[in-house]
Amino acid sequence: MLVVSGLEVVYHQVVKVLKGPSLQVPEGEIVTLLGPNGAGKTTLLRALSGLLNVHDGAITKGQITWKGQDLTKLGADEIVRLGISQVLEGRRILADLTVAENLRAGAYSNRADGLASTFYERFPILGQRRDQKAGYLSGGEQQMLAIARALMARPKVLLLDEPSLGLAPKIVQEVADLIREIHQDGCTVLLVEQNARLALGLASYGYVMETGKIVLDGNSEDLLEDKDMQEFYLGGAHEEGAFRNVKHYRRRKRWLA
Numbered sequence: 001m002l003v004v005s006g007l008e009v010v011y012h013q014v015v016k017v018l019k020g021p022s023l024q025v026p027e028g029e030i031v032t033l034l035g036p037n038g039a040g041k042t043t044l045l046r047a048l049s050g051l052l053n054v055h056d057g058a059i060t061k062g063q064i065t066w067k068g069q070d071l072t073k074l075g076a077d078e079i080v081r082l083g084i085s086q087v088l089e090g091r092r093i094l095a096d097l098t099v100a101e102n103l104r105a106g107a108y109s110n111r112a113d114g115l116a117s118t119f120y121e122r123f124p125i126l127g128q129r130r131d132q133k134a135g136y137l138s139g140g141e142q143q144m145l146a147i148a149r150a151l152m153a154r155p156k157v158l159l160l161d162e163p164s165l166g167l168a169p170k171i172v173q174e175v176a177d178l179i180r181e182i183h184q185d186g187c188t189v190l191l192v193e194q195n196a197r198l199a200l201g202l203a204s205y206g207y208v209m210e211t212g213k214i215v216l217d218g219n220s221e222d223l224l225e226d227k228d229m230q231e232f233y234l235g236g237a238h239e240e241g242a243f244r245n246v247k248h249y250r251r252r253k254r255w256l257a
């Protein structure tokens, strides 16, 4: 179980972005973290994967544990070695390296080539383009490569930051299928998404974060039925699953923790 409790994160020693959220990701489950832009979702993932210092951020309170072990003092490399890998938002592939080089960069063992070939079977397009620069791949292919690269470290926990961002609906479905497969292979997944319908379709449990706090959480089926979720997150008239009327729902007191 991955447990976040009462986490506070400050950037540049002054800007407090996380104001004590707590959440749990049981082993073998998919849990989603939803919320509008700027809520602090990426910051929470950075805290989990030990990348806050790269952004001049620090944990000032609270704890993160994986199977009881405290992660808050560990470096990013130690966290990856424990089996926790993050796929960064914006498909941070290494554009000037080839597909094959990107995959090798994600691996920690010298068995990288063997592992890469299993990905080429799973994603033939990556196999066909293995010697091309990753920057020439389409958005969907780059996302697949970013996920495949994280999987090269054979993670037990995969942290995914908005994998559907900017992708065509058909590609979004392919990414969703891939997340399902990863889960079926026994990987625990924390999925950060703006597309609430997609995320709740994949996850067993969801948390909603707003301005650094968890304002709502529950089983995915319950959240899909929830009136506020339907009104603000799953509304029909606007882009599917997008967060609309953010200002409006901020005024609704029953959302505030």
Ligand SMILES: Nc1ncnc2c1ncn2[C@@H]1O[C@H](COP(=O)(O)OP(=O)(O)OP(=O)(O)O)[C@@H](O)[C@H]1O
Pocket: 011, 012, 015, 017, 035, 036, 037, 038, 039, 040, 041, 042, 043, 044, 055, 056, 057
């Ligand atoms: N390095 C940084 N220095 C200062 N402030 C930062 C830094 N990184 C993020 N922030 C601020 O922290 C807040 C939360 O950002 P974060 O990226 O975690 O939110 P998010 O929920 O992931 O949103 P998005 O979906 O837009 O990525 C924002 O107000 C952002 O401007």
